[in-house]
Amino acid sequence: MPWVLSSQMEHLSSSPSQRECERTAFSFYCAVREQLPVWLLEDMRCMEVFCWEDGQPRAFLPSEALLYALVHDHQDYARYLLNRYSVSTLRAPRCSFCCCRNNGAPHLSVAVRYDRVTILSMMMEALKDCDIQSEWRHYLDSCGGCSHVADSGKTALQLAVELSRPDCLLLLLVHGAQPDGLDLALQRLVSCDPTERRHAQRCLDFLLLFLPKPLALNCLQEEPQRWQSLLGTEVFSWLCGLSPPPLLLQSLRCLARSGPDQINALPSFLQRSSNLHFYSFF
Template sequence: MPWDVKRQGGGLDGPSQSRAQKQCKKSSFAFYQAVRDLLPVWFLEDMRATEAFHWEEGGRASTYSPSEALLYALVHDHQPYAHYLLAKFPREALAVPSRNFSCCQSSSPHLALAVRYNRVHILRRILRTIRDFPDEERAHYLDRRGCSRVEEGKTSVHVACELARPECLFLLLGHGASPGLCDGAGNTPLDLLLRRVGQDATATVTAPTPSDPLALLDLLFLYMPPGSASPMQRELLGDRVRWQRLLGEEKFQWLAGLAPPSLFARAMQALVRSISPRRFPEALDELPLPPFLQPLDLKLKS
């Protein structure tokens, strides 16, 4: 070890504490660089457990937890290291990190971070890991809201809709994340998508790509409970011609509450929602997916 963390524990005077803090910064940055450079898993784990320290509130040095190491793996897309941490420490890797890494101690940021950085493969491994959790614990983890100051109380589904992450959204919904929760401002994921459609000058009703807001709207609808309504209904009706042009007549009718979805749309909704979260996405092979979901199917299982 380059320095003795136990010797640098409590009871330090000013100069000693300052030296210890500087040593922590050096070893912390060295670990960050090692993950960024995609060094081998065995090297990173040896470094995390014995050589890399960060400075905790209260004036003490601490080794990196599996949860904190997973955050670095997510940021730098170190897939082998993320997979190792989730396999070796399934609950510890998904636990709430220290205050140095997360300003809000009420939620775990891994899901939202995976969506924000579009780390589809690591997100898929996280969701596969929580399959073995009890149903209540799994649902609680999936629907946790982010920090009220940074994420404005958004769930991971909100983030996927806001940033147009179709693969992430499909994975989250397929594993049981709720599509209808409100964020800190009272917005559902449907509200965020509709606002995105309204702001997107390129929105079109002809053959949208998977990342277009309209395609995400179709995807979100597959998992929305019957009778779901948006607070934007009044806005849709107030500017009817514009929203009909942006959404197309069929989507406009059911989003504005003027007509139910088509029979085909209802059938696809029942079909997709019949898949158990514990069998997603493997069970997609058994379904005749609509065209807008087929490219996502290939990416989720690759």
């Protein structure tokens, strides 16, 4: 693959057949990058492109093709793969470096890292084809990648908070991901670059909308004045368990959970006016 290091490539290219697989795989990568038509990409994947596994060549899987489509934002190809192969497209492919098959959600992690909101939305719709609801909820909360991958041990939601990807975060939350990144969102808000603060604030706002109950966070108790200033008195008091959730928060929570597009449908005058910090994402 094109991101293989030269030292790894030297190890991998041990036979003419293996080198030919690498050549065709790179050609496929370039074809997706150039946004070639879907029919041509599928012809290549099924008949011309091969990868090396267990000492022999095999065709690229739809799940591997979807990773390429995510990286290069080829929305038409991603739509075709998800419509044609449904949830099987989201199965974790075998790692080409350590030859293990993880049970995580690498497609979700890649979608969040590259901020592919449109394709992530397609993936969320495809997950609805799962026969058992608990399966796709478990998938949403799975960690992506093997131990040597940068995003290993992180859920897609945690990665969205870490990278300040509010649109991706909202999609994950609406479709059932656990809102377990509040502590990370608070730390991100105070440590991020000023140019990213608005996105970090939106991530925090969305988590608050889906948080079922306030959490006992040490940082709030250690620096109450600082966090009260950042969060506002009502939200701070609620998170500390000193008061019920603000009425506006409860109203917006119902609206947000009905779909990611519902909040943006609010009248513009309502989007511009509020004295609550968690309403700043409008």
